Structure formats: structure tokens, C-alpha cells
Amino acid sequence: LNSNFGKSKNHYGPNEFGEFWYKYYSKTHSFKDQNKKSADKLKMEIAAITKIFKKPILLKNVVNSMRIESLSNIFNNSTFIVIGRDKLDNAQSILNARISLHNDKNHQWSVITPSMRNNPSLPFYKDIISQLDDIQLNIECSFKRIGNDKFIFIEYEDLCNNTPKVIKSILQKLNSRGLNLNEKGQIPRQLNFSTGIKVSEPDYELLREEIRKNGKS
Incomplete structure (x- = not known):
């Protein structure tokens, strides 16, 4: 399956998951609602995906390179793979x-x-x-x-x-x-x-x- 600049034509193709992240992060890359409830909701959504597939989740999204510290604070067990x-x-x-x-x-x-x-x-x-x-x-x-x-x-x-x-x-x-x-x-x-x-x-x-x-x- 191929993608075109981060987008693919079907639900099973490569995808940067961009719209999901914009539910929680602004266009300036800050967390929209600086409260524990919103952070907990984000953790629950990601946890649900890992539970359904019974696997750790790997997300490829270049915009997340501007959200590293925030994501690290929310997900204590996160690892960031940086490709130079x-x-x-x-x-x-x-x-x-x-x-x-x-x-x-x-x-x-x-x-x-x-x-x-x-x-x-x-x-x-x-x-x-x-x-x-x-x-x-x-x-x-x-x-x-x-x-x-x-x-x-x-x-x-x-x-x-x-x-x-x-x-x-x-x-x-x-x-x-x-x-x-x-x-x-x-x-x-x-x-x-x-x-x-x-x-x-x-x-x-x-x-x-x-x-x-x-x-x-």
C-alpha cells in the first residue's frame, strides 16, 4: 500500500492520523485544554487502539516532532524514533x-x-x-x-x-x-x-x- 505525501486512498493504507491529533493539539502545536481530563481522554483513546489490536502502537506523524515534550508528559512510556x-x-x-x-x-x-x-x-x-x-x-x-x-x-x-x-x-x-x-x-x-x-x-x-x-x- 502506498501513500501520497502522507495520505492514502483506503482505510488500511499508511496514514499520518493528522485529524485525530488536531482534536487535542492546536495549529501552533500546544495542547488545547491544559487539564488532566483532556490528557486522560487522549490516553484512553490510544489505550483503546492498543487493546483492540493487542499490540503496542507505532505512530508516524511529523507534526508530532513539535509536540514531543507534551506527548512525553502524557505518555510516560513513550519512545520517539527520529529519522535523520x-x-x-x-x-x-x-x-x-x-x-x-x-x-x-x-x-x-x-x-x-x-x-x-x-x-x-x-x-x-x-x-x-x-x-x-x-x-x-x-x-x-x-x-x-x-x-x-x-x-x-x-x-x-x-x-x-x-x-x-x-x-x-x-x-x-x-x-x-x-x-x-x-x-x-x-x-x-x-x-x-x-x-x-x-x-x-x-x-x-x-x-x-x-x-x-x-x-x-
Whole structure:
């Protein structure tokens, strides 16, 4: 089953579960109702899913990278799996999504970060790199505040090129934290690894130069 920028065509396909999270979190990523009752309701909903399927739940939602500390406070046994990817490859993926979904390079898409809200008229190449920097900064700050035992870091390239090894490593780390997970089904030897120039040459150079100016990769 395939997804198109986080969306799929049927109930069994990959899904980022976005509308569910927006019941509890605002567009600025803060918890809507700062009270124990709302937090308990969120815990009950997630617990119900795990009870129905009798399995721990794995959620892939990039917007949750801006909610890490809040989620950690609500779910004491949560673990955050962070996939690092080459920034230029990441930036091109975001640009292609903007073009494919909105036919507009400057249409903000996916995680709307503080820099994007404060500077809505930035040209696309600055806006996208600011977006990626904000997300990375929030992950790093959350890591420092809530600790190493809440995180697992992997590299996108390694996940694609050494898929069984990386998946087994994740399972081992999760099991060392109190879970009891086993492999089920066949793990593919590799996943498609996307890199290189994926946008027009001028746009590629604009993104690359913006990354160089910021001094981050």
C-alpha cells in the first residue's frame, strides 16, 4: 500500500492520523485544554487502539516532532524514533509536495513552525530551510530536556540500505525498555533510497545555497 505525501486512498493504507491529533493539539502545536481530563481522554483513546489490536502502537506523524515534550508528559512510556535525513534531500521533498499538492512553491505545507508563522512572506527556499531548522531545533531541545532514554535516532539512508539491520536494532532498543516485540513477516532487504537532484536546477541551487549560508546540513 502506498501513500501520497502522507495520505492514502483506503482505510488500511499508511496514514499520518493528522485529524485525530488536531482534536487535542492546536495549529501552533500546544495542547488545547491544559487539564488532566483532556490528557486522560487522549490516553484512553490510544489505550483503546492498543487493546483492540493487542499490540503496542507505532505512530508516524511529523507534526508530532513539535509536540514531543507534551506527548512525553502524557505518555510516560513513550519512545520517539527520529529519522535523520540529508537536509537538501528533505528540502526537495517538501518543495515537490508544495508543487504537487498546491501548484505553488510558496504555499506552506506540512509542519508549520514558529519561523514560518512569523515570516509568512519568505521566499520558498528560505521558508523551507527555516522549517527544517525549526523542527531540528525542537527535537534537539526536547532531547536535552527529557533525556536519552526516550529517543532512538536512526539515519534515513541506513534505514533504506540496511533495512533488516536497522529494524532489528530498533526492536532490540524497544525491548530493552520493557516491551516484548518480535519480528513478524518478512523485512525487505532494502527500501527505495531517494537522493540527488529532484527539482529544477535553479531551485536546487537556491536550496543548496540557503543551507550553505545557514551553516547547517
